[in-house]
Amino acid sequence: MTARTDLAAHLAALDLPQGLTQTLTVAAAACVDIKAVVAGGALVGALGASGAVNVQDEEQKKLDVIANDILTDALMACPVVAGVASEEMDTVHPATNPAGEYLVLFDPLDGSSNIDINAPVGTIVSVLKAPSAAPTEADFLQSGRRQVAALYCLYGGQTMLVLTTGRGVAGFTLSPDGCWLMTHEDIRIPADTKEFAINMSNQRHWAESVQRYIDGCLQGADGPRGKNFNMRWVAAMVADVHRILMRGGVFLYPWDKREPNKPGKLRLMYEGNPMSFLVEQAGGKSTTDGKQAILDVTPTELHQRVPVVLGSANEVDEIAAA
Numbered sequence: 001m002t003a004r005t006d007l008a009a010h011l012a013a014l015d016l017p018q019g020l021t022q023t024l025t026v027a028a029a030a031c032v033d034i035k036a037v038v039a040g041g042a043l044v045g046a047l048g049a050s051g052a053v054n055v056q057d058e059e060q061k062k063l064d065v066i067a068n069d070i071l072t073d074a075l076m077a078c079p080v081v082a083g084v085a086s087e088e089m090d091t092v093h094p095a096t097n098p099a100g101e102y103l104v105l106f107d108p109l110d111g112s113s114n115i116d117i118n119a120p121v122g123t124i125v126s127v128l129k130a131p132s133a134a135p136t137e138a139d140f141l142q143s144g145r146r147q148v149a150a151l152y153c154l155y156g157g158q159t160m161l162v163l164t165t166g167r168g169v170a171g172f173t174l175s176p177d178g179c180w181l182m183t184h185e186d187i188r189i190p191a192d193t194k195e196f197a198i199n200m201s202n203q204r205h206w207a208e209s210v211q212r213y214i215d216g217c218l219q220g221a222d223g224p225r226g227k228n229f230n231m232r233w234v235a236a237m238v239a240d241v242h243r244i245l246m247r248g249g250v251f252l253y254p255w256d257k258r259e260p261n262k263p264g265k266l267r268l269m270y271e272g273n274p275m276s277f278l279v280e281q282a283g284g285k286s287t288t289d290g291k292q293a294i295l296d297v298t299p300t301e302l303h304q305r306v307p308v309v310l311g312s313a314n315e316v317d318e319i320a321a322a
């Protein structure tokens with residue numbers, strides 16, 4: 001068997017600032033710890049509700065809380081981390097590390113509704129430069145373009161970590177002895193696709209343009225697109241985006257008219273931005289509506305929502321034109 005590049009060697013070859021390498025190494029190790037809890041499931045008391053709700057009024061699962069604690073504890077103890085913010089925490093957590101250089105934002109457990117049915121879940125991480133070693137909430141509100149790294153970990157049939165530091169996208173698979181080994185070098189999203197992902201149960205709430213686009217896909221070879229489409233929806237953004245990175249497709253969690261002051265369901269800072277960085281680095285497009293790049297959205301609040309339309313570049317353009 002040929003020797004594979006491991007994550008440490010990959011990071012070394014990228015010649016990153018030492019602090020960024022350290023931050024990413026700590027985040028990747030925390031994902032290994034989360035994976036152990038996900039894999040233990042009922043045996044380690046990881047299933048079911050925690051009994052609490054988070055700042056977005058969503059019921060927290062035990063695993064949301066456990067994953068959040070694992071990442072928070074690991075990163076706050078890392079001397080180059082200046083602070084963290086998470087889907088599961090009301091406010092930012094400055095770290096009081098005098099040498100703190102990086103801010104880390106995360107969705108510790110993505111796809112929470114999949115936990116209790118043993119379906120794929122993930123972790124999403126975004127890394128920004130810290131303007132100071134004692135960051136305020138305003139310091140975290142940087143646009144996605146300013147990310148210096150983004151990664152997700154997918155706890156699926158295999159445990160995979162997919163990473164960008166702005167020079168393409170690489171994928172690593174967790175080996176049985178706990179090493180991240182590169183299995184997917186330079187991941188590229190095909191520009192064309194015949195596959196879309198959307199929660200169809202929200203159809204009546206969508207904007208007219210999204211209705212038109214999906215209707216065209218559903219008409220298949222008999223309609224304006226002249227080809228048949230397939231549909232997939234894992235209900236975990238990490239897994240849906242991973243599929244798009246592996247074989248193309250589009251993913252939509254679009255604006256809908258239910259709550260006009262909440263534009264979409266997904267969160268900008270720890271879902272939209274890191275996934276957009278990965279998708280753009282893999283040659284895809286990631287937008288709010290087919291046109292506006294998510295990475296250029298100016299954040300105004302930590303738990304801000306954003307509509308998401310991302311994936312194969314030509315298909316995102318079709319959505320823009322619908």
Ligand SMILES: O=P(O)(O)OC[C@H]1O[C@](O)(COP(=O)(O)O)[C@@H](O)[C@@H]1O
Nearest residue numbers: 107109110111112199235236237238
């Ligand atoms: O249940 P729905 O409406 O289909 O939403 C699924 C979406 O919600 C999310 O689960 C939100 O993530 P969390 O589990 O981190 O809250 C996305 O991962 C996924 O794309």
Ligand SMILES: [Mg+2]
Nearest residue numbers: 107110111271
């Ligand atoms: Mg999520």
Ligand SMILES: [Mg+2]
Nearest residue numbers: 087107109110
């Ligand atoms: Mg989550």
